[in-house]
Amino acid sequence: MVFDAMAVGLGAMGSATLYQLSKQTSHILGIDQFAPPHTHGSTHGETRITRQAIGEGAHFVPLALRSYELWRELERNTGENLLTITGGLFVGDAQSNSQMHHKPDFLRTTIQAAESFGIAHRLLDTDSLRREFPQFQFRANDVGYYEDEAGFLNPERCISAQLAEAQRNGATIRTNERMLSMESKGDVVIVQTDQATYRTRKLILTTGSWITESFRNTPYQDLLRVHRQVLYWFAIQSDYHLYTPDRMPVFILSDREVYGFPAIGGPTGGLKLATEVYAQSTSPQTVNRVVSEAETQAMYEQHVAPNFVGIGPACVKSVVCLYTMTPNGDFIIDQHPTHPNVLLASACSGHGFKHSAAVGQILAELALLGQTGFNIQPFQLAHFAGK
Ligand SMILES: Cc1cc2nc3c(=O)[nH]c(=O)nc-3n(C[C@H](O)[C@H](O)[C@H](O)COP(=O)(O)OP(=O)(O)OC[C@H]3O[C@@H](n4cnc5c(N)ncnc54)[C@H](O)[C@@H]3O)c2cc1C
Incomplete structure (x- = not known):
């Protein structure tokens, strides 16, 4: 049998792909080396921020x-709660051009994108920030962008819902099965798994993060960098x-390189906070998955204590x-x-x-069609030639 399409890797992107494929054909296969959702890759930790005016670039x-x-379609079809709207508060110094995800001018680009796409938002000065959001310690020059429809997604539930829908539509799913190699023969690709x-x-x-294996012996073999990140839940000490x-x-x-989420785990569940760390590269095979006390303490001292009210070490x-x-x-x-x-x-x-x-x-x-609307x-490999 020849499948119409096969997705290898059923995390955020692969589960979404299999679900979308399954709306058109049931002759599709999805495999994963683990049993998604799992904690070995990039899609775990209960919440992911979603927002509409994208500060990484209007093309998103x-x-x-x-x-x-x-x-929302998936929620209607499955009865699952996937997307929670909380509003989103994005804050920086009025003069800063701070980076997020290697993209400069995060706040300015966000505001411009909101204006050009008509996305509902408010701009706040420092006094309004302090009045409306007593959970934070703001600085004198802070300005805020508040987006009404921002919120968070539950990544594990999104994966499970999409895989369940794909299966319901007739897709074949095989977990704990690893792709070892691929070979093109005429119009067919032959995939060898374990x-x-x-x-x-x-x-x-x-x-x-395993995609680097598929770039071996191509001009892009050194293009991608895998970086270890840590998600922390710090204790809430006040109301x-x-x-x-x-x-x-x-x-x-x-500006302060910290982002986070409201508390969803009850009074003892903590407030989820994170920063971004790019100093060293790693790989999914060799990454240190243990979080040390020293790095937790450094996170608290550098990013939590100076920026929040009522959050303990x-x-x-x-x-x-x-x-x-x-x-x-x-x-x-x-x-x-x-x-x-x-x-x-x-x-x-x-x-x-958020884009998956x-x-x-x-x-x-x-x-299936050879084209997309x-x-x-901006996402073509040619952009990265020679990088
Ligand atoms: C700490 C952190 C915070 C983040 N916060 C946000 C946020 O707030 N908002 C946001 O929009 N995004 C956020 N992201 C980014 C987002 O989570 C990722 O873009 C997304 O999860 C990537 O999904 P993926 O499908 O590419 O990878 P994964 O979900 O890791 O899936 C890859 C899958 O491929 C499988 N696989 C690999 N090799 C093989 C093989 N040879 N054979 C079979 N299976 C294989 C793996 O087992 C895995 O299941 C965050 C990421 C991290 C790490």
């Missing part, structure tokens, strides 16, 4: 907007109800997660450089989850 806005529609050999017209690689989703939005303090829990970065923070959504019937997506760069539903649609359209020109 259509992906975010389409994803909102797809999350358990079987498969033939497919289109192969889609959504292998997250818990100030930190719940009805009172506290998702937030990014871009006790860490309720922490978890290691992986960013796969392109040099400029854009995604890669393209044909494999040496295999014409192989598509691939590296849609992380630290901000990919739309990335799945794009990959399914490319695989989305502008994926």
Whole structure:
């Protein structure tokens, strides 16, 4: 049998792709080396920020907007709660051009994108920030952008819902099965796993941090960097109800390199906070998955104590997660450089989850129709030639 399409890697991007493929054909296969959702890659930790005016670049806005529609469609079809709207507060110094995800001018680009796409928002001066959001310590020159429809997604539930829907539509899913190699033969790609050999017209690689393996012996073999990141839940010491989703939005303090979420785990569940660390590269095979007391203490002293009110140094829990970065923070959504019937997506760069539903649609359209209505020109590998 020859499948119409096969997705390898069923995390954020692969589960979305399989779901979108399954709306068109049931002759599709998805495999994963683990049993998603799992904690070995980039898509775990209970929450991911979603927002519509994308400070990493206006070219991402259509992906975010389409994803909102797809999350709501999935919620209607499955009865699951995937997307929680809390509003989003993004704060920086009025004069700063601070980076997020390797993209400069995060706050300014966010405001411009909101204005050009008509996305509902308010701008706040320092006094308004202090009055409305007593959970934070603001600085004298801070300005805020508040987006009404920002919020958070539950990544594990999104993966499970999409895989369940794909299966309901007839897709075959095989977990704990690892792809070892691929070979193009005429119009067919032959995929060898540790358990079987498969033939497919289109192969889609959504292998997250493992995607570097598929670039070996191509001009892009040194393009991507995998970085270890830590998610922390710090103890709430004051009135818990100030930190719940009805009172506290998702937030990014871009100058202070800290972002986080309202508390969803009850009074003892902690406030989830994180920073971004790019100093060293790693790999999914060799990454240190243990969070030390010293790094937890450094996180508290540098990023938590100076910026929040009522959050204590006790860490309720922490978890290691992986960013796969392109040099400029854009995604890669393209044909494999040496295999014409192989598509691939590296849609992380630290901000990919909110776009993953739309990335799945794009990959399914490319695989089954050979084209997509989305502008994926910024995500072509050619942009990164020589980098
Ligand atoms: C700490 C952290 C915070 C983040 N915060 C946000 C946020 O707030 N908002 C946001 O939008 N985004 C955020 N992101 C980014 C987002 O989570 C990622 O863009 C997204 O999860 C990437 O998904 P993926 O499908 O590419 O990778 P993964 O979900 O890791 O999936 C890859 C899958 O491929 C499988 N695989 C790999 N190789 C093989 C093989 N050979 N055979 C079979 N299976 C294979 C793996 O087992 C894995 O299941 C964050 C990421 C991290 C790490």
